[in-house]
Amino acid sequence: MKCEGCGAQIQHESEKKPGYIPLDVFTKRISEGKQVLCQRCFRARHYGKLEPVRISKDFLHELSRIVDDFERIIWVLDITDFEGSYDPFLIDILRNKEKIIVVNKIDLLPRAVSIQEIKDWVLKRLEIERIEEIFLTSTLRTYGIRKLASQLGNFRKVLFVGVTNVGKSSLVRALTGADLSITPFPGTTLGLIKARMQGTTIFDTPGLVTEHRIIDLLPAECQKRIVAQKHLSRMTFKPENNKTFFIGGMCRFDIQFATEFLPIFQVFAGQGVKFHLTDSKKADELWERQYGKLLVPPCTPKQPSFQSLNWREEEFDLDVGEELAIAGLGWLSIRRGPLRIKVKIPEKITVKKRIALVNPYRGGMSDE
Structure with missing residues (x-):
């Protein structure tokens, strides 16, 4: 028999494995003709708590x-x-x-x-x-x-x-x-x-x-906090030269450009993701000190810790009508460019330069 909520095979031996329900609870629900949910699904529905299972x-x-x-x-x-x-x-x-x-x-x-x-x-x-x-x-x-x-x-x-x-x-x-x-x-x-x-x-x-998304590196409670539920957060930035921009603590952009006009970009992410712009000279110290605190995600300094991650760097040249997407986190959309940035993220995370999805000068969404 399978759990009617998540599809896991019902078992009574181990709470740490999928499909667990105490035998006495299982027997009672069967005798009363009630829906059979594993302990994990029951707690998720009624208490908002989900035990992690790989x-x-x-x-x-x-x-x-x-x-x-x-x-x-x-x-x-x-x-x-x-x-x-x-x-x-x-x-x-x-x-x-x-x-x-x-x-x-x-x-x-x-x-x-x-x-x-x-x-x-x-x-x-x-x-x-x-x-x-x-x-x-x-x-x-x-x-x-x-x-x-x-x-x-x-x-x-x-x-x-x-x-x-x-x-x-x-x-x-x-x-x-x-x-x-x-x-x-x-x-x-x-x-x-x-x-x-x-x-x-x-x-x-x-x-x-x-394992190629930022959210895949986070515990379930933190994923719930940063994933967009009702809308995306959107903020506009007009940074000066030699600034560093953070999307949480797991994605860092060092901004470099040489144009007459300051670049403008918008950032889109879930409501729980924190954005922060700072001077590049202060970025290293702020990053480690505020990782998992001011800079979310992660939601705590230790899940995962700064030191436990392998970091990689990539450089991108972006212009108007282009975006840079960070899998499992959000994206940066150029409104005025060009703009050169150096991105630092955990090693396996997908970063993709793409044509813009969001353009504020176009028509709205119609009803079906």
Whole structure:
């Protein structure tokens, strides 16, 4: 028997493993005909507490084997973290599969970005073939759910895949009404969960942990704090030369430029992420002293500690209409340039220079 919230196999032996529920509690809920939730899901729903559980790497290999068993693969991407959710592992295993791309959380973008602009931007960023269609969705606003449901109704058996925290389970619940565990914590789903939508059977999968996003380096409580829930934070900066800009404590930009006019850039990230601009001469001392304090994430100085991370540096030349995205954290968008910056981040984190997604001079988002 599996947990009806996260899909983990029910077991009574170890609290540290997925699917644990005390035997007496399990027996009582069965006898009373109540929903069976593992202890982890019960605490997440009723107390807002999620115990961390690492997804077995065996599931990644299992996913490669089972994708051929489904008529369509529904690959869910997060528009607020496109570089983090467009994972190379999934690109490889889904490249020649029949798939539908769902771009979720579009309600978190500024209304200056139109639906058509989002779709055009995503099409330019995709590097894979055999895409049947792209759907833009928001479970918060229920945008795009009806159209997606109509499309999925053409198939008997579909599989939802994606990295953690893209909103797969929220989409499955919106489509089917299934009582899945939906929490603000990444990685809530731990096993395959089956739900019905009229004649279509939908399977939800555990979110994949990429280790190429900032949030993948953080504990669950900190991830919950920094991931955008209702909107993105946006701030505009007009820095002078020899300034250092921090997006939290895990992403540092040293600004260099030689133009007549000062550059202007905007930064987009979750509400819990802290921005800070300082003189480059003070940056080293401030970074270590305020890491995990003024500079969030991380949410504490020790998870992870400054000294435990391997840091790398990259330089980028950016101009108007370009952005620099930090996977699992946010992005910097150039409003006046050019601008040269040196980025310092943890070693494996993806940093991507890309064409701008957000342009404040364009039309707003229309209703479905």
